[in-house]
Amino acid sequence: MRHKYDEKKIRRVIGEKVQFVQGDASAVYGALLAGCSFFAGYPITPASETAELMSKLLPKAGGVYIQMEDEIASMGAIIGASWAGAKTMTTTSGPGFSLMQENIGYACMTETPCVVIDVQRSGPSTGQPTEGSQGDMMQARWGTHGDHEIIALSPNSVQETLDLTIEAFNLSEKYRTPVILLTDGEIGHLREKCVMPEKGEFEIIDRKGPTVGRDKYVPFQADESLVPSMARFGDGYHVYVTGLTHVEKGYPSTSSAEDHDRLVRRLVDKIEKNRKSITMVEKDYQKGSKIAILAYGASARPSAAAVRKLRRKRKKVDFLRLITIWPFPNEEVRELADRVDRIYVPEMNLGQLVHPIREAAEGRAKIIQVPRIGGPLHTPKEIMDAMRKKA
Amino acid sequence: MNVRFCGFGGQGIVMAGYITGSAAVRDGKKATQTQSYGSESRGGACKSDVAISEEEIYELESEEVDLLVAMSQQAYERYIKTLRKGGILAFDEDLVTPKKTAHKLYKIKATDLAHKKFGREIVANMIMLGYITSISGFVSKDSMIQTILDNVPKGTEKMNEDAFELGHRLGSKVK
Incomplete structure (x- = not known):
């Protein structure tokens, strides 16, 4: 997917610089400003407003909005679109977040940048749809199985929801990992003053692309940053993507302790070793x-x-x-x-x-x-x- | 200044809260607006809180409010205890029968007027907004009207503005 970041168009779509809006809306604004060009989701209270607004604004900003059949497919779609070169996002709440866990693990293992916004509600199960909660803090950490690190951020205001959504995109692009924004029904439905940041007031980070020719490219070979460069599907680079333990060329290696150890430790270390720069308090x-x-x-x-x-x-x-x-x-x-x-x-x-x-x-x-x-x-x-x- | 609008779903309680908070921000103040309602879209208990301040707002749902706007008996009974001593109770007199309490009482036939004057009960919230804007003065009339015009469905601007003005006039008479 070739998406040109058109700031003028995005600002026109967002509207006034100062707005009295819900956290769910400011998350959408943050995503647009960060360059999100693909959204796949399934509406759920109290996150429905994000999907509703995205469906109105994203196509006007030149992006693609798809309403999927469920949250499993939503997560699959944003992973696929990310490999096609898009900055992607989905939004959900507890029950949907549970369904996304398998594919969140797949995104960790395949080092796929993507953003998941979880507007937490009272659970377990369908619980209390309109009531906010902080019940998914551990699900965000350990909802998917196996050793892994994850990045998750939590905003306390409408403005910070916008700011952290941009940050979530940047972190996901920088470290090639899914990033979770853990907001909740209270902040998601809260209305407050929100100021759209000007150009220069925020950073936009794009994933590293291949720096060598197609014949020399090794898709999961990392430099000292521990984050490999990411080729885009369709550009002719040979890329093999699997959730199975894989070697640097991408091919499965399912019974070597060394290969598994090397891969999983790198996936953990690329986040763990950057803990200082990721941490915000x-x-x-x-x-x-x-x-x-x-x-x-x-x-x-x-x-x-x-x-x-x-x-x-x-x-x-x-x-x-x-x-x-x-x-x-x-x-x-x-x-x-x-x-x-x-x-x-x-x-x-x-x-x-x-x-x-x-x-x-x-x-x-x-x-x-x-x-x-x-x-x-x-x-x-x-x-x-x-x-x-x-x- | 903390305002709590309460009633049942479908009365425009959340919209009233939204307009008020948005108008306060237009006035250059800080404001937050929260809402609480059940999963059912109409008929369930509904409330919307608005906090307005010159300073940063940390309490999103105030323990004590300065102004309670009640549009149903059930909501009145549930929230009257959250109105501070000497605070203002504004209520729809056909829908709420208040008890004797240490509050300033302001009654208006918002829903009945909406039906009789505009043929649309849905603008009762606008009449109420005009009324409380006049009696409390916590948000400017200009900002309220501008915010209403920006947010009501196209083609209904005049009816909503007229409803607001009617409430405002009635409020200025009882002040």
Whole structure:
């Protein structure tokens, strides 16, 4: 697929520079600005607005929109289109995200850049369609089987949904890996002011193409970056793509421990070794704090409100917000655990990221869950009440 | 300033919230709007919260609101406890029978007027928006009208604007 990034056209399609829109809409704007030219999806609450808006805007921006028969096919389509040279995306919610897991593993193994936006809702199963949740944090990490690394980001506002969608495309192109944007029904349906960034205010990264001739090209041979260059289907390069363990030429090698070890370690290392540059957090620390709130996504909003209320009462409290979820910001969490005695973790689930947080803290601080499920966000009071009870 | 619109699905509760938040941003303020509704598209309980501030907004769903707009008895009963002491309750008097509470009460026959004057009950939300814009003054009238005109279906602009103006006039009489 040859798609020319036409900024003027994209901005015309997006409309006004400042808009009062939902997170689901700003995700679409971010995708368009990042150069997304192919979308395949299946509508599901609370992600339907992304598909609806994409269906209206993407064809006008010169891209292709396909409504698929289900989420398995949606994931397959964006992988195929990515190999044809497009920047691709799908959007879904918990039940659909579950169906995508097999092909997300295929995208990891075949090093296919693509973006999946999961607007999380209350589960398990079809659960509560219109209620937000943070129930897929671990599914994003381990939903697909086998050893792998994944990149996942989580926005706490409409503006950040746009910004992180662009970032998701850039990371997926740079590291040739699926990137998950873990938003949720609260942020997806929240309306806020959103400002479209100007040219120069954001970066656009494109995957590396082959630098050698067709006779010398080895499709899965990586340089020191550990990320191989990616030839586009139809350009005449010989490319063999398989989910089976493969050698650098792409051909299956299904019983060699060495080949498997070499491949899978490289897939893990290309992300793991770049953990520092992938990690994004927001830190707001006060000298002498003994307690902290650690949050992410939608629940970071009432958490930030609780922090402000506590500080108005002259209580010292640290605040750490995770923006990158996977790879997990171990160092940043450990640093916080060194500063304080107790870390409170409000999550819209019965305990997911609290586990890697505990692991990263290595016992240096007590980690206390503040769980909430079934829809509405935590209230700041609920978080403050939990902090009053000395666990 | 926190506003909560509540009623049932199909009354334009979310639209009212959207218009209000969008108009506040047009006024140069910060605003957030959230919505909560069931899977059914019409008839279920529905609410939309709008927060307006000069500063960053962290509380998306306020524990206490300054203005409660109630368009059904069920919604009134569910949310009246979230209205702060001395806050404003604006309600459709044919649909809500309020109890005696420590709030400022403003009643209007929004749905009935929408039916009688415009032949369309759907503009009851616009009448209500005009009414609360007038009694509370938290968003400018100009921004509200401009936002309405930008967002209602083509061909219905005048009816919606007229409905807003009617509510606004009635509001300025009781202020």
